[in-house]
Amino acid sequence: MxxxxxxxxxxxxxxxxxxxxxxxxxxxxxxxxxxxxxxxxxxxxxxxFKLRGAYNKLARLTDAEKQRGVICASAGNHAQGVAYSARRMGVRAVIVMPTTTPSIKVEAVKRLGGEVVIHGDAFDDARLHAMALCDRENLVFVHPYDDxxxxxxxxxxxxxxxxxxxxxxxxxxxxxxxxxxxxxxxxxxxxxxxxxxxxxxxxxxxxxxxxxxxxxxxxxxxxxxxxxxxxxxxxxxxxxxxxxxxxxxxxxxxxxxxxxxxxxxxxxxxxxxxxxxxxxxxxxxxxxxxxxxxxxxxxxxxxxxxxxxxxxxxxxxxxxIGEHSEALLGVTIPEQPGAYRAFIRLLGGRTITEFNYRIAPGASAQIFVGVRLTRGEAEKREIIDLLRAGGHAVVDMTDNELAKLHVRYMVGGRVGGLAEEMLYRFEFPERPGALLRFLEGLRSDWNISLFHYRNHGSDFGRVLAGIQVPPDERAAFDAFLQDLGYAHWDETNNPAYALFLGTR
The missing domain is CATH 3.40.50.1100 (Rossmann fold)
Incomplete structure (x- = not known):
């Protein structure tokens, strides 16, 4: 110390x-x-803050090491810190960045004088390439943290x-x-x-x-x-x-x-x-x-x-949701005239942040509703108790990732007569061929019955997929998921799926 x-x-x-x-x-x-x-x-x-460590590392290099130049692998702040520091010292800086790096960060490193090398589909690919370049060109490697x-x-x-x-x-x-x-x-x-x-x-x-x-x-x-x-x-x-x-x-x-x-x-x-x-x-x-x-x-x-x-x-x-000022609820109401009005009356003067509904055959309807909270968790419990006392079935989806990422944008997607559907969430790498790899790995008799994609400006897109897989082929499907290598979650038993997307 x-x-x-x-x-x-x-x-x-x-x-x-x-x-x-x-x-x-x-x-x-x-x-x-x-x-x-x-x-x-x-x-x-x-x-x-990455500038602090990057500059201190470069400042401690010998004159001979500075003449050799430096290299790092990064898709973010470390890359900019190394490029900025190297420019201040007149040192060559090679920055290896994966193909998934947002263009805004690539351009920022270039403006700072870094020699950008785009390589690989992920950070680990870029890191290995940087290490190879380091040896080949006799550069000094600048680690982002373990130095x-x-x-x-x-x-x-x-x-x-x-x-x-x-x-x-x-x-x-x-x-x-x-x-x-x-x-x-x-x-x-x-x-x-x-x-x-x-x-x-x-x-x-x-x-x-x-x-x-x-x-x-x-x-x-x-x-x-x-x-x-x-x-x-x-x-x-x-x-x-x-x-x-x-x-x-x-x-x-x-x-x-x-x-x-x-x-x-x-x-x-x-x-x-x-x-x-x-x-x-x-x-x-x-x-x-x-x-x-x-x-x-x-x-x-x-x-x-x-x-x-x-x-x-x-x-x-x-x-x-993170500051406990909104509740997301799945609520069952009667499929009859005046049901909406009665439901809103139960909520009183509370602010509705979201209300999703699609008509469906039957005596009841499912609605996806967001309610503004002013007293956090205690108020959410009060609302749920109030709705249940009014005769409504309620599912709390405030902490349900499937509901927050996908279902709220897909209400009304229920269909009838769909057999053997399994539901999975995936994180797909944002790179050419990622979706094709997924599709080509599916057997021709495994039908895609649902697909929803979202991206939030990162190098991974979030995908919800329904796939019809007979019970005697589940082991083969599990093997396919393992070979695919993408992060995935089985959501077949998720209550949000049952309420809004599952088969009738």
Missing amino acids: QDYVRRILNSAVYEAAIETPLDRMGPLSERLGREVLLKREDLQPVFS PEVIAGQGTIGIELLRQHSGPIAAIYLPIGGGGLAAGVAAYVRFLRPDIRLIGVEPEDAASMKAALDAGRPVPLNEVGIFADGVAVRQAGDETFRLCRELLDEVVTVSTDEICAAIKDIFDHTRSIAEPAGAVSLAGLRRHVETLDRPGAVMAIASGANMNFDRLRHVAERAE
């Missing part, structure tokens, strides 16, 4: 990075009953946090992808202020550090969620794991909806839009802060703002 504190204090980051402000989030502080402070790393020249100088550069955030707030600090919430930022800040803060709790935060579907801590060593995740792509790391680093295991008090995980709610909080306070990874630590603070049994301020880090514009729709849809 002393060695890292020395490295942090001697780091060269301020030749390129700025000391970012520590803002008080007034409305959120009042809501939580505790002072909430936000470290604005989104204001760095490349809109991310002492990179860790030390990120650790300068800790210097600023302690200097910018002289009062009591109860906890600092640190976002974790590979773990470089968390390890660096924790090394500095733990050395000087061991009384401060240090809480790592990861997405629920990309919790590689938590998996490593549970296993006692870094282990690869089978699947990695792609919403918070800036922290979507399949395996924690060896050095970052060692430091986080020693220095962090605990690691908490947060959902996509909670991250979206934190993005909204940051926007409400700063009028800036954080990327999903940039709001992870604030999401963790919101979830965890009530468990703190000590006085003092709590801190989160807005770690980046490289947000694709077309992802904002998805964030807006999910933010209200």
Whole structure:
């Protein structure tokens, strides 16, 4: 730890990075009953803290190493940090990026002077190609997190946090992808202020550090969620794991909806839009802060703002659920005149955010309804009890991924006489041939009976597919899914499917 504190204090980051402000989030502080402070790393020249570690690494290279040039593999903020730093120092920078990289990020790296090499369908392909180029062209590889100088550069955030707030600090919430930022800040803060709790935060579907801590060593995740792509790391680093295991008090995980709610909080306070990874630590603070049994301020880090514009729709849809201000319900009402009016009367003056219905034969109808909440979970329970007392069957779909991603856009898709349909959610890589590979792997007698696709500006599209597979062929179908290799979830028994899409 002393060695890292020395490295942090001697780091060269301020030749390129700025000391970012520590803002008080007034409305959120009042809501939580505790002072909430936000470290604005989104204001760095490349809109991310990654500049600190990248610049410090390059600054520590010898003159001979700088003459050789540097290389990294990245589709995001690390790429921009390396390119920016290399341009400042007059160093050649080769950046290997997968074909799925959004064009806005490719162009940003080019503008910063990086030599962009597009290779492979995924990050791992790009990384392997970068390592091959590194050896072939005698370049210096710049790791995004598992390097002492990179860790030390990120650790300068800790210097600023302690200097910018002289009062009591109860906890600092640190976002974790590979773990470089968390390890660096924790090394500095733990050395000087061991009384401060240090809480790592990861997405629920990309919790590689938590998996490593549970296993006692870094282990690869089978699947990695792609919403918070800036922290979507399949395996924690060896050095970052060692430091986080020693220095962090605990690691908490947060959902996509909670991250979206934190993005909204940051926007409400700063009028800036954080990327999903940039709001992870604030999401963790919101979830965890009530468990703190000590006085003092709590801190989160807005770690980046490289947000694709077309992802904002998805964030807006999910933010209200994440802050418990919207309920999504599947409700059964009589298929008769006046039923809608009676249903709305039951809800009283509450705001309806969504109402989906399609006529169907029979005595009852299914509606998909969103209701604005002002008192969170307690009010949602009251509404459900009220509707059930009024004779309506109600299914709470607020936390149902199938309902939120697909069903709400497909109400009215029920058909009759459809046999042996299985329903699966997939994450398809956004690359040429991904859908064709899926279709060509299906046997000709397995009919696709339903298909719905959505993309939210990331390198994966979300697909819902209904496939008719006879019971005696389920083993063959399972083998097909394993060979396909795409992330998938069996939703055949999901209540949202039964209500709105299943066979009559």
